[in-house]
Amino acid sequence: MDQSVAIQETLDVGENCLIAVQCLLLLRNGTESRLLGLVECSKEHALFLFSHRRMAITGNDVTLQEIIPISYDFSVVEVSSPDELAVVGADTRVRVTFLNEEMELKLPFGSHTRLFLTEVNRAWCDVCEQYPSSPKFAWLNKYQKNFKEPGSLTPSATRKIKKRDRSNTAHKENKHATSSTETIRGESLHESSQGREKAEIRNELVRSSQHTVSNKAQMLTMPQFGLRDNLVKCELLKKEETYTYIENFNFFLGTYNVNGQTPKESLHTWLGSTAQPPDLYCVGFQELDLSKEAFFFNDTPKEQEWMKAVSDGLHPDAKYALIKLVRLVGIMLLFYVKKEHAEYISDVEAETVGTGIMGRMGNKGAVAVSFRFHNSDICVVNSHLAAHIEEYERRNQDYKDICSRMFFRQLDLTLPPLTIMKHSIVLWVGDLNYRLSDLEVDEVKNLILKGDFETLHNHDQLKRQMDEEAVFVGFMEGEINFQPTYKYDTGSDEWDSSEKCRVPAWCDRILWRGKNITQLNYQSHMNVRNSDHKPVSSLLKIGIKVVNEEIYKRTFEDIVRSLDKLENECIPSVSLAQHVFHFSNVKFMQHQAQTLTLYNDGQVPCQFEFIQKLDEPAYCKPWLTANPPKGFVAQGASVDIDLEVFVNRSTAPELNSGQQQLEDILVLHLERGKDYFISITGSYLPSCFGSPIHMLCQLREPIQDMPLETIHKLNSLPRETSSPDTEKALDIPKEIWMMVDHLYRNASKQEDIFQQPGLRSEFEEIRDCLDTGSLDTLPGSNHSVAEALLLFLDALPEPVIPYSMYQQCLDCCYSNSQCKQIISLLPQCHKNVFNYLTAFLRELLKNSAHNRLDSNILATIFAALMLRSPTKQDILEKRKAKEFFQHFLVQESH
Amino acid sequence: MAKQYDVLFRLLLLGDSGVGKTCLLCRFTDNAFHPSHISTIGVDFKMKTLEIDGIKVRIQIWDTAGQERYQTITKQYYRRAQGIFLVYDITSERSFQHIMKWASDVDEYAPEKVQKVLIGNKSDEEHKRQVATEQGNKLAKAYGMDFFETSAFTNHNITESFTRLAELVLQANKKDLDLLRVSINDQLDLSALEEEAGVCDGSSNAQKTCWC
Structure with a gap:
């Protein structure tokens, strides 16, 4: 029965339960039955999850447990559990996710479930099409109040959703953290977390693209948005190596803490220091402007001044184009490429994350640029982490915050935003502010004088933290062969002579992460004396994936072809043991049956049905039936259909008279698939039953002793005329x-x-x-x-x-x-x-x-x-x- | 990057039994050739994705039973096609003569806008030829159709003829396409449009019969 009726009773005016399905909620220690309804209100949709007693008939039988708004942060994906074999006809297992929460449900196998999922999918697609405007879900607020009543939920309800932790580290503490009072989360729709959810979908997609044929087939047949395009993309990604080759490009990376100064000297000695002009420049600044205005209004004239200084200081032997400038208060990143490379730069996105005061402000933090160069995706980060010698853990935390809070929008909005670590190449520059531990200032200066950077380096906090894998995991840094870049008396090469007399440190660093990267040079530039820091540069030779257009085209076509092939293989198909059935000597009111065996030789389960031909009232003639006339055949299974012939009083007259023959063609239709024609023929033995009185009066012999033509001819004679033959007709049929x-x-x-x-x-x-x-x-x-x-x-x-x-x-x-x-x-x-x-x-x-x-x-x-x-x-x-x-x-x- | 969109439409293969309709289809979609002749008893179809003028075109190609006894039923599929191949066998005069009958059926049952291409298949069997290329040309001209001699066996003119018909269908529906191209960026289903149009006449769609 339709249980949406029961749900409907619990809803307000204007809210409609479109469809409901009974399902099993998967808990850690078993399952519980739930009723899941898709509820619509002024074109917004949400899933309502109810516990219920017995088969829900009225609103009293159901208790609302959970509402999941269908927003951009919502997803529902079919999952096949790894420990279960995919069984055709098995329950459909789906994972519903919303923001950080997920639950798994088992829906009963069948078309109703399909229909339900299709409706949910459609609702989600609607939301996606509306992007960037988002549903408000104001109508759900009243339900939220209900949840806050303590005890209105069964204990199991609190167990069913496990919080997915954001940083992937804090599994234990979160397990009990979810309380169902926070079950409505319609408000925070476009917060950063949406990225993760979409990433899940994509992962799911990538995973399932490696699945069995039938899984893919089901996906292909699902009316899902752009699914085919996504499959093509996934396949292209998997085959990237075949149509790309590695070509090396030189990246010049620079970082400079300018201590709020204006540029007073040429930066050429820093930026133009390479023998050959680099292909790309990524230049980071910190403390560009220390004024209150810059801090509060994020506005500074220094931006222009330093940008100009950089532009003027680039290598003179090549022309460069500024692709992107991004700044957060005093943290600025400039990204230039050689003119001839500009056309291979795409998908440029810039983002900032503040980690300063209150963990949000821009006095500390990072700016970053994400882009594609040929076929490689690259992220360049310039960060200014927390200061003070003892605050290295704070710096570690800043790094983590930057990584988790930095999201880059993707061009294709249906794709999840990218995180820094999703890029195959990450280049990280900045005043990372790590100092030298456990050494007095004199010891440090002594070691520097002796040029014993190795000993010194062992006291470097960044090195120690990286060795402990507490920060910058997976990053590389080249050997440091230059003296600490901090802290000098401005305008000189002398160590800080102020009262504080800071211990020198390698605050300014350049790290990288990714394959095919070699550092050609890593140095500081002592003769730039604008600031209390010295600028640092690194020249990296990076292997970039360059597309071979010809092979790419071929690969693309191959993929399209293989998808076509797959799709064709997945068209439902059956084989029939016989296409022609002959029923011989069919008699009046005599039942004859033959068996049509359908074997599902396709890759997918299929639904079959005998369908009506045009201008005919039924799928077959009245003397014929197919039993069952529709049904379902699992993959590799077969089903027997009884074709039954039965001539009764309404069909006999026309068969006796020869106006009709036992002839029919059945059209067996597979849903989303082929049609098969099945010929039915037969011979009918004329009978006195169903023959007209006047004709029988003409027959002195038994009807079956007469030639068929005679019978047919006699039948066609008008009632009143007597036989043309001389023989007198009988008074009554014998x-x-x-x-x-x-x-x-x-x-x-x-x-x-x-x-x-x-x-x-x-x-x-x-x-x-x-x-x-x-x-x-x-x-x-x-x-x-x-x-x-x-x-x-x-x-x-x-x-x-x-x-x-x-x-x-x-x-x-x-x-x-x-x-x-x-x-x-x-x-x-x-x-x-x-x-x-x-x-x-x-x-x-x-x-x-x-x-x-x-x-x-x-x-x-x-x-x-x-x-x-x-x-x-x-x-x-x-x-x-x-x-x-x-x-x-x-x-x-x- | 231009937003991608799809066009989906149906092509139908018609012609006498044994002229090689199924082989043409297999060659085009799977690039395979199976010489043994198993009559198609029913209506089969395969999908193929093409790119024409930068438009991603997905075509559903329907392969019909050619045997005469099934013709009353296969006719009912015509109205769902946007393009039709009339196929004969160059080694069979009879199959060529029947093209007239097939063509008149098409006129009667297929939508008015339907695009047609004449195919003389089995061009590799030159030694058994009964229908001269010129005859095919003439007939095609008389009907205002394009004409190809093809061989599913040697893969001669297969892609060309399918692409040509797809182009013709695209051109014939260009107006609808251009209109929709502006407003819709996901899938455009020409076949669905046809069906919506069909609902209006009301007669044939009264019953919930699915031919797809």
């Missing part, structure tokens, strides 16, 4: 005579004659006897013969009293003389039959003491057969017909 005579002689005193049914098998013998004349006397019991007589009358194409006279008979049913008058007007052979039969019935009534018949019973039975209505009879008509007939059962006085 078959009637045989049955009546048999009954007259044997059954006049038979108790309950015409009231007790005969045997089917005996009827068949009687029919064969009449049609073939094989026996002189009719076989079977009296009751069987009686029934055969009734069936005979019933099957007459034109009743004993022709349809055309039916109304007349009813109209005069009260007048004995008029009734008799009408009978005298019947066609001769019909009149003969009528008189013969009524005479016989009157004989029977003489023996009513034995056979327990009365005129009432006989009139009821025979009026219904001999005085048939061309249309449906009502009660009054029936009564009149009986009345009419009873005039003929009255014993005539001799």
Whole structure:
């Protein structure tokens, strides 16, 4: 039954439960039954999860447990559990995720579940199409209040959603953290977390693209948004190596803490220090402007000044284009490329993350640029981490915050935003602010004087933290062969001579992460004296994936072709053991059946159905049925369909007369698949049953001894004309005579004659006897013969009293003389039959003491057969017909 | 980057039994050739993705039973096609003569805008040829169709003829396409458009019968 009705009862006006499905919620220690409804309100959708008692019939049977708004942060994906074999016909397991939460549900197998998922998917697609505007879900707020009532939820409800932790580190502490009071989260839709959710979907996609054929097929057949494009992308990604080759490019990376100064000298000695002009420049600054204005309004004239200084200081032997400038207060990153490379730069996105005061402000933090160069995705980060010698853990934390909070929008908005670490190449520059631990300032200066950077480096906090894998995991740094870049008296190469007398440190660093990267040079630039820091540069030789267009095109085409192939393989398909069925010697009211075996030889389960042909009222002729006419065949399974032929009184006349043959073509249709034609042929043995009286009167021989053409010809003769042959027609069909005579002689005193049914098998013998004349006397019991007589009358194409006279008979049913008058007007052979039969019935009534018949019973039975209505009879008509007939059962006085 | 979108439409293969409709389809979609002749008893289809003028075109190619006994039923599929191949066998005069009958059926049952291409298949069997190329050309001209002699066996003119028909269909539906190209950026289903149009006439769609 439709359980959405129960859900509907719990909803407000204007909210509609579109569809509901009963499902199992997967918990850590088992499952619980739930009712899941898709609820719509002013074009916004949400999933409502209810616990329920028994089969939910009314709103009282369900208790709302959970609402999941279908927003951009929502996803539902089908998952196949690794420890379960994919079984066709098994329950559908789905994972519903919203922001950081997920739950797994098992939905019952079948089309209803499909329909449900399709509807949910459609709702989600609607949201995506509206992007960037997002649904508000104001209508859900009232439900939120309900949740806050303590105890309104069963304990199990709190267990069912496990929080997915953001940093992938804090598994334990979070397990109990989720309380269901926070089950509505419609508000925070476009917070950074959406990226993770989309990433899940993509991962799911990538994973399933490696799945079995049938899994993919199901995905292909799902009406999902751009799925095919996504598959193509995934495949392209997997084959990237085949159509790209590695080409080296030189990246110049620089970092400089300018301590709020304005540029006073050329930066050429720093930026133009390489022998050859680099291909790309990524130049980071910190403390560009230390003024309050810069801090509060993020506005500074220094931006222009330093940008100009950089532009002027680039290598003079090449032309460069500034691709991107990004700044957060005093942290600025400039990204230049050689003019000729500009066209290979794409998908440029810049983002900032503040980690300063309150963990948000921009006095500390990072700016970053994400871009594609040829086919490589690169992220360049410039960060200024927390200061002070003892704060190295704070610096570690800043790094983590930057990594987790930095998201780059992707061009294709259906794709999840990128994190820093998702880039295959990450270049990280900045004033990382790590100092030298456990050394006095004099010791440090001594070691520097001796040039013992190795000893010094062992005291470097960054090195120590990296060795402990507490920060910059996976990053590389080249050997440091230059003296610490901090802290100098501005305008000189002298160590800090202020009161604080800072211990020198390698604050300014350049790190990288990714394959095919070699550092050609890593140095500081002592002769730049603008600041209390010295600028640092690193020249990296980076292997970039460059696309071979020709191979790319070929690969792309291969993928499209293989997807086509896959899709074609996944078109539902069956094989039929037989395409042609022949039913020979079909007899009146004889059941014949043959079996059509469908074997699902395709890659997917399929649904089959016999479908109607155009301009035909049913999928097959009335004498044929297919059982079952529709159904489901699992992959590799087969199903037997019974094709049954049965000729009854309504189909017999046209088959007897040759107007119809036993011929039909069935169209077996597979949903989303092919159609198969199945030919049905047969030969029908004409029978006196279903043949007209006047034709039978022409037949002196049993009907089946006559050539078919003769029968067909006789059938087509008009009722009144007698045979063109000289032979005189019979007064009545001999078959009637045989049955009546048999009954007259044997059954006049038979108790309950015409009231007790005969045997089917005996009827068949009687029919064969009449049609073939094989026996002189009719076989079977009296009751069987009686029934055969009734069936005979019933099957007459034109009743004993022709349809055309039916109304007349009813109209005069009260007048004995008029009734008799009408009978005298019947066609001769019909009149003969009528008189013969009524005479016989009157004989029977003489023996009513034995056979327990009365005129009432006989009139009821025979009026219904001999005085048939061309249309449906009502009660009054029936009564009149009986009345009419009873005039003929009255014993005539001799 | 231009937003991608799809066009989906249906092509139908018609012609006498044994002229090689199924082989043409297999060659085009799977690049395979199976010489043994198994009559198609029903309506089969395969998908193929092409790029024409930068438009991603997904075509569903329907392969029909050619045997005469099934023709009353296969006719009912015509109205769903945007393009039709009339196929004969160059080694069979009879199959060529029947093209007239196929063409008149198409006129009667297929949508007015349907695009047609005449195919003389089995061009590799030159020694058994009964229909001269010129005859094919003439007939095609008379009907205003493009004409190709093809061989599924040697892969001669297969891609060309399918691409040509796809182009013709695209051109014939260009107006709809251009209209929709502006407003819609996801899948455009020409076949769906046809069906929507079909609903209006009301007669044939009264029953919920699915032919797809």
